[in-house]
Amino acid sequence: xxxxxxxxxxxxxxxxxxxxxxxxxxxxxxxxxxxxxxxxxxxxxxxxxxxxxxxxxxxxxxxxxxxxxxxxxxxxxxxxxxxxxxxxxxxxxxxxxxxxxxxxxxxxxxxxxxxxxxxxxxxxxxxxxxxxxxxxxxxxxxxxxxxxxxxxxxxxxxxxxxxxxxxxxxxxxxxxxxxxxxxxxxxxxxxxxxxxxxxxxxxxxxxxxxxxxxxxxxxxxxxxxxxxxxxxxxxxxxxxxxxxxxxxxxxxxxxxxxxxx
Amino acid sequence: xxxxxxxxxxxxxxxxxxxxxxxxxxxxxxxxxxxxxxxxxxxxxxxxxxxxxxxxxxxxxxxxxxxxxxxxxxxxxxxxxxxxxxxxxxxxxxxxxxxxxxxxxxxxxxxxxxxxxxxxxxxxxxxxxxxxxxxxxxxxxxxxxxxxxxxxxxxxxxxxxxxxxxxxxxxxxxxxxxxxxxxxxxxxxxxxxxxxxxxxxxxxxxxxxxxxxxxxxxxxxxxxxxxxxxxxxxxxxxxxxxxxxxxxxxxxxxxxxxxxxxxxxxxxxxxxxxxxxxxxxxxxxxxxxxxxxxxxxxxxxxxxxxxxxxxxxxxxxxxxxxxxxxxxxxxxxxxxxxxxxxxxxxxxxxxxxxxxxxxxxxxxxxxxxxxxxxxxxxxxxxxxxxxxxxxxxxxxxxxxxxxxxxxxxxxxxxxxxxxxxxxxxxxxxx
Numbered sequence: 001x002x003x004x005x006x007x008x009x010x011x012x013x014x015x016x017x018x019x020x021x022x023x024x025x026x027x028x029x030x031x032x033x034x035x036x037x038x039x040x041x042x043x044x045x046x047x048x049x050x051x052x053x054x055x056x057x058x059x060x061x062x063x064x065x066x067x068x069x070x071x072x073x074x075x076x077x078x079x080x081x082x083x084x085x086x087x088x089x090x091x092x093x094x095x096x097x098x099x100x101x102x103x104x105x106x107x108x109x110x111x112x113x114x115x116x117x118x119x120x121x122x123x124x125x126x127x128x129x130x131x132x133x134x135x136x137x138x139x140x141x142x143x144x145x146x147x148x149x150x151x152x153x154x155x156x157x158x159x160x161x162x163x164x165x166x167x168x169x170x171x172x173x174x175x176x177x178x179x180x181x182x183x184x185x186x187x188x189x190x191x192x193x194x195x196x197x198x199x200x201x202x203x204x205x206x207x208x209x210x211x212x213x214x215x216x217x218x219x220x221x222x223x224x225x226x227x228x229x230x231x232x233x234x235x236x237x238x239x240x241x242x243x244x245x246x247x248x249x250x251x252x253x254x255x256x257x258x259x260x261x
Numbered sequence: 262x263x264x265x266x267x268x269x270x271x272x273x274x275x276x277x278x279x280x281x282x283x284x285x286x287x288x289x290x291x292x293x294x295x296x297x298x299x300x301x302x303x304x305x306x307x308x309x310x311x312x313x314x315x316x317x318x319x320x321x322x323x324x325x326x327x328x329x330x331x332x333x334x335x336x337x338x339x340x341x342x343x344x345x346x347x348x349x350x351x352x353x354x355x356x357x358x359x360x361x362x363x364x365x366x367x368x369x370x371x372x373x374x375x376x377x378x379x380x381x382x383x384x385x386x387x388x389x390x391x392x393x394x395x396x397x398x399x400x401x402x403x404x405x406x407x408x409x410x411x412x413x414x415x416x417x418x419x420x421x422x423x424x425x426x427x428x429x430x431x432x433x434x435x436x437x438x439x440x441x442x443x444x445x446x447x448x449x450x451x452x453x454x455x456x457x458x459x460x461x462x463x464x465x466x467x468x469x470x471x472x473x474x475x476x477x478x479x480x481x482x483x484x485x486x487x488x489x490x491x492x493x494x495x496x497x498x499x500x501x502x503x504x505x506x507x508x509x510x511x512x513x514x515x516x517x518x519x520x521x522x523x524x525x526x527x528x529x530x531x532x533x534x535x536x537x538x539x540x541x542x543x544x545x546x547x548x549x550x551x552x553x554x555x556x557x558x559x560x561x562x563x564x565x566x567x568x569x570x571x572x573x574x575x576x577x578x579x580x581x582x583x584x585x586x587x588x589x590x591x592x593x594x595x596x597x598x599x600x601x602x603x604x605x606x607x608x609x610x611x612x613x614x615x616x617x618x619x620x621x622x623x624x625x626x627x628x629x630x631x632x633x634x635x636x637x638x639x640x641x642x643x644x645x646x647x648x649x650x651x652x653x654x655x656x657x658x659x660x661x662x663x664x665x666x667x668x669x670x671x672x673x674x675x676x677x678x679x680x681x682x683x684x685x686x687x688x689x690x691x
Contacts, residue, residue, distance in 0.1 A: 050531060076533035084531075090524035093517070094660045101521045105533035113294045114513040115506050125513070129663060130671035146662045168533060178591055 003028045003204050004080075009058035011044055011228075018044040018226035023056070025196050026172070026206055026221075031198050032087060033207040033215045035239075036225035037248055042208045043085055045225065046174050050082050051075040062172070077105050079171035083161040083178060085208070091150030095160055098149045099132035102167025128143070132167060139163040139193060155186040159193065166197070172204045173197070179211045187214060194218055216240065224248070270315050280314060283307060288332050292339035298610050301346055302602065304336060329497055334490065347489040351561070353601045354496035355554045358503045358583040360597035361590065362550030365507070367579070368588035368658070369516060370543035371523025372435075373443040376450020377578055379677075380548035382570035383426050384419035384555025388412065389473040389565050390466065398465045409480030415556050416499065424554020426453075427544035435443075435540050438526075450575050458567040471665055472566025476559050492561045499557065503550050507590055510546070512661055519543050520588075536588060573637065577604075580640045584647055586654020595655055603639070610631045 004026040011019040019041040026032050034042050047053040049060055051072035060067050067075055079103075091099050107128055109121045136142045139159040144152060149160060158178055165173055175194070179187045191214055198205050209215050215222065215236070222239045224232040226248040232239055239245055284307050290300035311324055324662045337346035359381060366374045390396055392415075396405040407415075434445045461469030479486040479495065485493055510516045518539045521529040530536055559565050577600060585596025612631040618624050628634075647654065 028570065052527065052530075071535070072530040073533045073535045076531060082447060082531055084528065088525045088528035088531075090521050092658075092660075093520055094663075097520075097660070101517050101529070101534070102532050103516060105516060109514040111510075111515060111546070114509055114515055117509060121513075127669055130668050133663075133665075133668040134672060142665075145665060145668075146660070148660065164532065221640055228401055 001062055004206075005061045006045075006049070007059045007061075009045070009048065009050075009060065010056045011041075011048055011053055012056050017228050019048065019055075019225075022223075022225065022228075022230045024223050024230065024233065026204055027200070028204055029202050030178050030220045031194065031205040031207065031218050032221040032223065033209060033219035034223045034225060035209065036231075039227075040225040040248075041228040042225055044228075045175060046082060046176055046206075046208065049075075049174065050080060073105075076168055076170075079169075081165035081168040081170035081172070082173065082174035083158070083165050083176055085176040085180065087154075087157050087161060089149040089157055089160060089164075092148055094146050095136065095149050095152065096129065096132050096145040098160060098164050099167045100128055102164040103128050103132065105168060135163045135167055138166070155182050155190075158182065158190070162193065162197075166201075167180055170203060172206065174206045174208075177210065178207065178210045179209060179214050187211065189230070191216070191218060273315065276314060276316070280307075280310065283310065284328070284332060288336035291336040295535045296342040296345075297667065298606055301337070301349075302606075305350075305598065305602070308598075309595065318614075330494075331364065334493065338490070347493050348623075351493045352491050352494050352605055354500045354600050355558060356578065356581065356601045357594050357597040358496075358500050358554045359551045359578050360548040360585070360593045361503055361507050363578050364547075364582050364588065364590070364593045365510070365519070365550075366543050366547040367582055368586075368593065369511070369519040369523065370540055371519075372540060372543065373439070373446070374544075374577055375443050375447035375572075375579065376430075376453070377446075377547070377551060378570045378572075378574040379430075379453035380423040380426060380551040381448045381452055381555040381558065381574070382457060382567075383423045383548075384552030385559040385569075386467060386555075387419050387422045387552075387567050388415045388556040389476050389559045393416070393473055395466070395468055395473055397620050406477075409477035409485065410482075412477075412479035412556070412560055413481070416553050418583060418614040419556035420549035423555065424549040426552075427548030428541050431537075431544040435537055435544075435577045447572065450572060452568075454567050454570050457570070458554050463653045467567075467691075470567060472564055474564040476563045476565070478559050478563065486560070489561070491548065495557060496554075499553055500629075502555075504590075506546075511590065513581070515539070530673050540575075575663060576640065580643060584643055584655060584677040586657045589654060589656050589658035592656035592658065599655075600640075604636060609637065 007023045009022045048055045224245050231244045232242045278565045281526040287304040363377045392407045425651045581597040581600045586592030615626045
């Protein structure tokens with residue numbers, strides 16, 4: 001049984017149909033990618049899965065249960081974590097604190113427990129700080145632990161977002177353009193990191209990405225959207241040679257050239 | 262100069278000696294002079310100095326305790342103006358607690374609340390109504406009015422009722438954000454004041470604009486608290502509780518959630534933080550501090566009316582928070598102390614002095630220009646200057662630095678090792 005599955009998903013913004021009847025099943029424990037030209041509805045698609053938008057029609061299932069109309073923070077509790085296209089870190093908090101916020105759902109300290117400093121709460125704090133530190137080591141940011149998150153270099157901020165998402169201990173990790181703004185070296189490191197996450201943690205990873213080299217190298221299965229509709233799905237080799245995909249990216253003339261050549 | 266500071270940093274003994282001399286000299290000058298605002302302010306500034314000393318934290322807290330419980334009460338008891346000094350310090354304490362409450366809402370959670378004084382009013386009125394014959398207008402029976410020995414319970418009750426109002430306000434209001442939230446809370450503050458102002462008909466609950474008088478003073482096993490120097494200790498006790506509460510919350514799971522919401526609401530949600538619930542806790546906790554001090558205020562003044570709870574008061578507390586530094590606990594304490602002292606002592610003293618000069622015919626300063634009437638102008642100027650020169654406040658909020666070595670030592674004990682996803686640890690199916 002599949003982890004994450006969407007069927008006949010539709011989202012309209014006024015007259016614009018941002019996502020139009022998409023069916024897709026994300027392969028469990030693998031890396032898949034959602035690609036498409038700008039404005040194809042990829043981020044809207046992510047926003048529906050994470051509960052920020054409620055779909056107008058259709059169904060989203062996680063582990064066989066519908067998560068449509070479930071509140072965003074509940075969806076996180078169910079095991080879906082994400083990063084954001086336009087980085088959304090807690091800029092004036094420290095790097096370590098950012099990751100500790102990600103552990104929110106796994107900590108128990110409530111208002112009165114904190115005020116009375118009940119036994120166990122202090123221990124929980126220390127343990128979570130240590131675990132957060134270990135996650136920072138994992139993504140290679142341990143040296144920055146006391147820095148303000150907003151002051152990190154761009155590539156480091158992207159990796160911190162991944163560490164923070166991992167802190168929720170997700171089953172499904174959605175990465176919205178993780179390589180945007182990275183230089184080739186940083187991108188290569190990122191590819192290694194994502195592979196490592198999938199390999200060692202067995203998490204279902206879903207990418208939105210424009211960097212085709214990264215997409216083709218990482219993903220085992222690809223969903224292509226254009227104007228909100230699914231125009232193709234398949235393994236990278238199929239997608240690479242699919243005329244509709246080339247048309248969507250490069251225009252009709254490109255397809256003609258492709259056919260002629 | 263720099264060399265001296267360096268010596269003080271290096272040598273704790275020299276530092277302790279210099280600090281002790283400063284405290285003793287200022288305390289003695291307060292004790293010996295009849296009324297000296299300057300030496301009194303210097304004595305109070307010893308807290309600020311203490312903050313910047315290089316002593317370990319526990320030592321600082323100990324010294325602060327000694328200053329508050331022994332040095333200040335004794336130093337001020339020398340002259341005729343004992344009560345007026347004590348009044349100032351007590352008011353400072355009340356405003357510090359309120360500013361710390363507002364700091365949770367504005368500083369930590371980033372929710373601009375312009376009607377914060379409403380919770381103070383709720384606390385004050387809850388004690389005032391139930392401890393005076395006012396209560397007989399709508400509840401019959403012999404239990405009411407309550408005596409002054411109920412005051413202690415009412416500190417908690419006042420905090421609780423204010424927290425309840427915080428939640429009630431929050432439920433509808435927290436759907437709006439930013440500027441809109443500020444306007445709605447401003448409206449709420451005014452509505453509460455107007456309700457207290459008009460709730461004399463059809464059933465006389467608050468006695469309207471006449472206010473409620475002869476509120477009984479607190480009574481502890483027959484001992485009556487009536488003078489400021491007695492209330493001082495009540496305020497110190499509550500303030501200590503508030504302060505420890507705030508410090509614990511600041512670096513806890515809840516404190517981090519507040520800050521996360523302030524920094525980025527959507528990301529906070531994506532980390533599993535229930536936004537509305539967390540904001541409501543901020544409102545409730547902040548309001549409860551204010552409500553507790555409201556009860557103390559009512560008992561101290563023995564008379565309250567709606568004019569004590571105007572928009573200007575809300576603005577005053579906000580100025581304290583902004584002046585001190587949003588989200589910074591020591592900053593907010595400093596800001597609250599400065600604004601209160603400015604209001605109660607500096608401005609009034611200047612006014613008196615100008616009046617003297619006018620009476621003696623040296624200069625003629627029209628009463629329209631008297632400093633005590635310039636309070637709002639001063640607040641405005643302070644806010645503008647702060648925005649330009651120190652946007653983060655006098656003592657800017659600092660992040661807590663974590664010792665990396667200590668973290669590494671803790672590593673083997675960490676709860677769930679990496680590589681174990683939520684499915685295996687059961688976290689996903691809670």
